[in-house]
Amino acid sequence: MWVDVIVEDILSSRPADRYVINDAKSPSGPIHVGSLRGVVLHDCLARGLRDHRREATFLYGFDDYDPMDSRPASIPAEYDRYLGMPLSEVPSPGGGGQSYGQYYGLGFAEVWKKVGAQPEIYWTSGMYKSGKFNEAIRIALDRAEELIQIDREISGSQKAERHPIQPLCENCGRIGTTVVTGWDGSFVTYECRPDKVRWATGCGHRGRRNPFDGGSKLQYKAEWAAKWWLLGVQVEGAGKDHMTKGGSHDVASAMAERVLNLRVPYPIAYEWFLVGGKKMSSSTGLGVPAAELVEILRPELARFLMVRPHYRQQINFDPTGETIPTLYDEYDRAAAAYFGESEAKTPAEAELLRDHARTFYFSRIHDEQPRAYRMRFSKVAYLMQMPTVNLEDAAAKEKGAPLTEADRAELRRRMDDARRWLESYAPDHYRFSVQPTLPVVELTPAQRAFLARLADVVGAQEVWSGEELHTRIHALKNEMNLAAKEAFAAIYLAFLGKPSGPQAGWLLASLDREFVSQRLREAGSAPVRSARPGAR
Ligand SMILES: [Zn+2]
Structure with a gap:
């Protein structure tokens, strides 16, 4: 299991009693599923380190002193005037949060x-305004040339505007449009340039100001290095x-090592998380907001989706097709391994079970996740569509014991998921x-004969159960020499009224016997509609 591998590596390469784990995001709009993968990854590492009796603090930074550099389609055009201002100073577009940055961050x-x-x-707006970044800002101003040089050397870019x-x-409250023109040890002189960036227009103001306590921000690579330093990441x-x-x-690493004499935090480069398919409401691929994922999948499955693959493996989630039933089956397999319900016959199987159990362990939402009876998702979806079937009764029968409260709660979750899935994503089959009356369908004479005989078999049936009827159907089609596909169709x-089904x-067992x-x-x-006239 990849989390255990990383945790072991952290413990051996950087032994400590206490770890600070950091992740961050600029809250410039709806935050996407790719960033949620980052949160889950870091959360798993914190859990893994705690399992080894280390103290682990997981920090998440919203970089809300970053300038607003684009306007999401859902935001009114009047917000264009805020482009270039810190996200913390732009009004919230909705009910939540005191600013634009907070609105998306808290969401x-x-x-x-x-x-x-x-x-x-x-x-970060709070850190700047309260002076936490002051020392880093002073270093960046004193050693600006060196930092610019590092940026050029490491990135290989000669772009001029890289002042840290x-x-x-x-004058205008923008932070994305300014350039430093001087530094005397106490004040910076600067220009607010109309043409510094394409996405915002500076007001042209030239000024001299105190760069501390929120008067300036670090350019983002220097800010990244400064955060490692200030937060002890x-x-x-x-x-x-x-x-x-x-x-x-x-670039941030070189700045941290050369200017701040810092060991770069243990890095993990993780892969994309793509959400695709025609059914997604917003732009596809990277652009799907994280909030949409937990509307499609219950949180346990959403987390499992991110924990199960190796972090260097790309996730391509398309909620249509067989994706969700398959994901559920894999989740159930992991749960079975975790709760000790599966038995390994070979060492290789034992290894696989251990891996599944750890995957489930890190996929849990709460520390205490009760063991519950898990009826297969595809079966829940089928049974729900059968008239007269009581899912709780069916589950209790399958379990062979009365359902516990946890069993019932789990079943209800699966029913909710199945309902949503059937409405929006399930393949037609x-x-x-x-159908309340006989659908208009075409049957071969052999199929008609089979159904007529089946009517007799069903009429004489003593036990009205799915298993029993299944056996009878098979016996009859064998006796009549009819291919399984034709018989079931x-x-x-x-x-x-369609050739496939559960x-x-x-x-049949779910229906009234007389009706059947x-x-x-x-x-x-019924007459054979496809028969040629005169044919027999
Ligand atoms: Zn300005």
Whole structure:
């Protein structure tokens, strides 16, 4: 299990009693699933370190002193005038949060709470305004040339505007448009340039100001290094886009090592988390907000989706097709291993079970997750569509014992998920409804004969159960020398009006016996619509 491997590596390469783990995001709009993968990864590492009796603090920083550099489509155009201002100084677009940055940051925190992550939040706006960054700002101003040189050397870019400090313009309140023109040890002189960036227009003001206590911010690579230093970060992963050679992590690392004499936190470069498929409401791929994921999947499964694959493996989640039933089956397999319900026959199987059990362990939302009876998701989805079936009764029968409160709660979750899935994402062959009257369908003479005989078999049936009917159907089609596909298609056509469906025995057993006999007889004697005239 990859979490255990990383934790062991951290413990051996950087032995300590206490670890600070950091993750961060600029709350510039709805925060996407890729960032949620980061939260879950760091949360797992914190849990893993705590299991080894280490103190682990998981910090999550919202970089809300970053300038607003784009406007999401859902935000009114009048917000364009705030472009270039710190996210903490832009008004909140909705009910929550005291600023634009808080609105999106707190919205994201709601999502991570659902998936069981509990980082401590800090806001860079608060750190700047309270003076926590002052020392780093002083170093950056004193050694600006050196930092600019490091950026050029590591990134290989000769872009001129890389000064590590961006003053807050006293005239227009923008921070993304300013450049430092001088530093005398107490004050910076600066210009607010109309053409510094494409996404915001500076006001042209030239000023001189105190850069401390919120009067300026560090450019983001220097800020990254300063945060490692000020917060004592020992572990911090990032999406692989930040971790390319010469990318922002490399630059921040060189700044940390050469200017701050710091050991770079243990790095983890994790892969993309892509959400695809036609059914997604917003832009596809990286652009799916994390909040949408927990609307599609219950939190346990959303977390499992991120814990199960190795962190260097890309996640491509498409909620359509067989994805969700398959994910549920894998989740159940992991749960079975965790609760000791599975038995290994070979050492290789034992190894696999251990891996599954650890995956489930790190996928849990709460420390205490009660063991509950898990009816297969696809079966829940089928049974729910059968008239007269009581899911609790069916589950108790399958379990062979009365359901506990935890069993019932788990079953209800699965029913909610199945309902949502059937409505929005399930492939057609999972959906069905029993037709109140005989559907207009085409049956071969052999299929008609089979249904007529089945009506007799069903009429004489003593035990009205799915298993029993299943056995009878098989025996009859063998006796009549009918291919399984044709036999079952005949049943589905007669009851559902389509050639496929759930296990036929279960389907019939879920219906009233008289109704079933009647329908079979009717279908068995119906005229063959496809027959050629005169043919026999
Ligand atoms: Zn300005």
